[in-house]
Amino acid sequence: MQAGSMTLTSEEQAMLRGERGEAVKKAIEFQIEVGKFFNAKRFVPITNAHMMGDIEVMGDGGLGFLKDACEMKTRCSIPITTNARCMDFRYVEKLGQDAGEAVKEKQIITYLKQMNVIPTDTCINYQTVYQPTLGEHIAWGDTGTVIYANSVFGARSNFESGPAALSAAITGRTPEYGFHLNECRRGTFVVKLEAEPEDLADWGAIAKLVGESHQNYYAVPVFAGVHRKPSPDELKHLGSALASYGSMGMFHMVGVTPEAPSLAAALGGRTPDGEMLVTQAMVEQVYRSYDLKDRNGNLVVFSGPQLSLFEMKNLSERFKGRKVHPGTQVFVTTYRGVRSSAEGIGYLKDLEDAGVEVLEGVCFYILQNLSQMRIRNGWVNMVSNSAKIVNIIGAHRFNTILRRTQDCVDIACSGTIA
Amino acid sequence: MSTIIFKVNQAFGPVVEGQVLISQEGFSPRYDLDRWTGFITKPGHKLEGENIKDKICFFPTAKGGIAAGWAFFDIQHKGIAPKALIFGVTNPVMVQGAVLANIAITQGWSHHPSDVFQNGDWVRVDPGKRTIELIKRAD
Numbered sequence: 001m002q003a004g005s006m007t008l009t010s011e012e013q014a015m016l017r018g019e020r021g022e023a024v025k026k027a028i029e030f031q032i033e034v035g036k037f038f039n040a041k042r043f044v045p046i047t048n049a050h051m052m053g054d055i056e057v058m059g060d061g062g063l064g065f066l067k068d069a070c071e072m073k074t075r076c077s078i079p080i081t082t083n084a085r086c087m088d089f090r091y092v093e094k095l096g097q098d099a100g101e102a103v104k105e106k107q108i109i110t111y112l113k114q115m116n117v118i119p120t121d122t123c124i125n126y127q128t129v130y131q132p133t134l135g136e137h138i139a140w141g142d143t144g145t146v147i148y149a150n151s152v153f154g155a156r157s158n159f160e161s162g163p164a165a166l167s168a169a170i171t172g173r174t175p176e177y178g179f180h181l182n183e184c185r186r187g188t189f190v191v192k193l194e195a196e197p198e199d200l201a202d203w204g205a206i207a208k209l210v211g212e213s214h215q216n217y218y219a220v221p222v223f224a225g226v227h228r229k230p231s232p233d234e235l236k237h238l239g240s241a242l243a244s245y246g247s248m249g250m251f252h253m254v255g256v257t258p259e260a261p262s263l264a265a266a267l268g269g270r271t272p273d274g275e276m277l278v279t280q281a282m283v284e285q286v287y288r289s290y291d292l293k294d295r296n297g298n299l300v301v302f303s304g305p306q307l308s309l310f311e312m313k314n315l316s317e318r319f320k321g322r323k324v325h326p327g328t329q330v331f332v333t334t335y336r337g338v339r340s341s342a343e344g345i346g347y348l349k350d351l352e353d354a355g356v357e358v359l360e361g362v363c364f365y366i367l368q369n370l371s372q373m374r375i376r377n378g379w380v381n382m383v384s385n386s387a388k389i390v391n392i393i394g395a396h397r398f399n400t401i402l403r404r405t406q407d408c409v410d411i412a413c414s415g416t417i418a
Numbered sequence: 419m420s421t422i423i424f425k426v427n428q429a430f431g432p433v434v435e436g437q438v439l440i441s442q443e444g445f446s447p448r449y450d451l452d453r454w455t456g457f458i459t460k461p462g463h464k465l466e467g468e469n470i471k472d473k474i475c476f477f478p479t480a481k482g483g484i485a486a487g488w489a490f491f492d493i494q495h496k497g498i499a500p501k502a503l504i505f506g507v508t509n510p511v512m513v514q515g516a517v518l519a520n521i522a523i524t525q526g527w528s529h530h531p532s533d534v535f536q537n538g539d540w541v542r543v544d545p546g547k548r549t550i551e552l553i554k555r556a557d
Contacts, residue, residue: 033517034510037430037525057448058488061495083484141484141511161487164514178510215444215479217509247444247480247509371452392482394449394460 004036006175012043015171023074027167034164035175043173044180048132049080050125050140051165053112055105056086056368058162063104065163066111074115076169081120081129082112083142084306084333084363091359096376097369105368117169121361122335123305126153127232134258137180139168143249144240144305144388146179150250152235154258156180159217159249178217179249185259186268187222187252189214190275195283196227199404200311203230203238204387205286206278208402211246213276219246221276222266223253230256233308240305241387290401292381295418297325297411299379299398303333303364304389309341315356316347318409324355325415329377332358356412365393374398383411422552424534426504427526429545430513434522435553436474436501438539440531441465444479445503447489447515456498470500474541474550476531478506490515502543504531504550524548 001008008016016032018025035043055063085105092102109119120129125140126148132138132155139160140146149155158178160168168174178184191210197203210221221242230238230253242248252260260266302315312334324330332351334342339360342348351358367373374396382398384390385408390400401417411417443464447453450460456471480486490512493499502522503512516523522543535541538556543549 030517033430034514037428037513037517037523038510039428052484052488057485057492059453059492059495061492062488064495065491141487143482143484143511158510159484161484161511161514163487163491163518164510215481216507217480218507244482247482249509392449394463395451395453397459397461399461 003032005039005041006032006035007042021073023069023072024170027170030163031167031171031175035177038175038177040175040177042176044137044176045173046137046139046168047078048130048138049078049160049165049169050083050145051080051117052083052141052162053108054085054366055101055108056366058108063108066108070111070114074170076116076166077172078169079118080165080169081118081125084123084366085121085361086366086368088359088362095367096373097367101368123363124236124308124335127236127308128335128337137174139165139174141165143243144236146249147239147243147251148236150179150185151239151252151257184218185250186220186270187266187272188218188220188270189222189273190263191221191223192275192277193223193225193227195278195280197234197283199385200234200237201385201387201402201404202283203234204241205283205402207238207241208245208286208387208391209278209282210276211242211244211248215246217247217249219248221248221251222260222263222272223251224263226253226256233311236305237386241391244388244391287402291399292401292417293399294380295416296381297383297415297417298328299377299382300328300330300408300412301364301382301384301389302386302408303331303384304386304392306363307332307334307338309338312338312342312347316350318406319354319356320350322354322413324412328412328415330356330412331364332356333362333364334358334360336360365389371396381417383408383417422534424531424550425528426524426548426550429522429524429548430517431502431520431522431545433542433544433546434501435540435542436472438476438535438537438541439465439468439470439473440476440535440537442478444481445475445477446481446483446486447493448483448485449481453489453493454496456493471498473500474502474504474543475500476504480505480507480509480512484511486511486515487518488515490519490521494519494521504543
């Protein structure tokens with residue numbers, strides 16, 4: 001049977017006729033419309049899904065959508081986890097978040113659990129929860145998770161928004177287009193790295209340079225000439241910032257990522273559209289490009305993506321024995337399990353003794369009530385070592401500034417942006 | 419006057435009419451939009467201060483971002499959604515969000531929109547025919 005461009009199997013036809021229930025029917029109808037838009041020829045089975053679902057982005061409309069889905073007895077058929085959410089419930093009052101919205105956020109979690117969704121509340125599922133293998137088809141969001149899965153694991157996913165990942169988990173499949181197909185995974189342009197990035201922020205700065213100048217979901221940069229193998233956290237910051245500045249879903253790094261044993265293999269026979277050179281001077285210029293306003297450093301954020309245990313250790317060592325400047329607020333966000341480990345090991349105490357707030361299950365830029373929080377606290381500048389969050393938080397009207405990790409720590413302890 | 423027709427490559431959604439709003443910069447509802455008022459609020463965005471409610475919005479690219487999947491449904495629910503999103507190049511999230519919210523969305527264009535339309539023109543978007551037709555020039 002054809003549905004637009006898509007050929008459906010007998011099982012998918014049964015879903016479409018409603019023989020697997022109303023929830024499955026609605027999910028596959030939605031997926032077919034998306035598949036038709038992208039001229040997908042068929043569905044591909046998936047093994048794992050990861051979805052965004054929180055009250056800040058869903059609003060009352062989305063909450064109603066989930067309520068209706070629960071009433072239809074919707075149940076996910078494959079493992080699905082949740083992305084970072086907008087509230088760490090221990091901090092709702094302290095941050096001045098809406099008590100009414102907190103009730104709704106808890107209701108969302110309840111609905112999702114009823115639908116067999118695992119509320120992991122992490123945007124670093126690839127470091128903490130699930131590591132797909134080469135060629136494995138999955139349906140993930142947020143974008144940082146997708147670009148990491150495609151690039152570092154060689155798994156296959158498009159950007160799947162909350163309702164799309166949920167639909168994929170309900171039907172156990174997703175339309176086959178974009179990064180599920182070999183032709184979309186080949187490199188489209190080459191980035192020659194002369195820069196020698198050392199800090200996480202350096203990798204983000206490189207991603208800003210590459211992403212802003214090639215903003216296209218289908219652009220796949222191939223990094224060549226890397227001076228050493230980057231760590232998973234460095235690849236995390238590179239990938240999440242490429243996805244943010246460039247809306248990109250995949251990159252290759254010659255000699256590092258699994259589909260790029262060589263430049264030729266990464267390009268897959270394609271003639272690259274061009275070559276871009278990234279020098280150390282260009283990276284330094286990124287840091288010089290920010291308007292520092294009155295140089296007030298009363299907000300420093302380590303978030304977006306959540307921090308790994310290695311980042312927590314590193315940051316605790318930098319803050320150990322120091323104090324956050326009076327009037328400055330410093331936030332770290334991480335996965336619940338990482339925070340728990342950091343507490344057990346002692347990293348958390350060093351951070352909290354210095355005056356750093358460590359939130360779990362959230363990302364700073366999606367915190368509910370953030371615009372009001374900014375005004376109430378007199379925050380103008382937001383300093384971070386994450387190029388992604390520096391880019392993504394703009395609608396809340398922060399003046400954002402990217403700095404290397406040690407500079408961020410020094411700003412936090414001095415209250416002034418040097 | 420001969421009919422002015424603007425062709426798009428891929429399309430979804432209902433036939434809609436509305437005023438043209440052309441951006442020279444990409445768009446994300448997370449990065450750029452106040453999702454409680456419909457105003458573009460990101461400092462320095464080419465459309466900063468404009469409201470997208472009921473507009474036929476032309477954007478060269480999509481930015482980011484996974485949020486659009488729920489955000490379009492949310493702003494539709496709040497009554498501040500655009501009538502159509504006309505992208506040069508989009509990404510799956512924009513399409514998924516528009517499909518869920520039943521907002522017209524297209525990708526790929528035959529001309530640069532600024533060569534054909536100006537802000538305030540009244541146009542009809544027909545996703546089935548993959549066309550955007552000029553109905554009335556802005557005053």
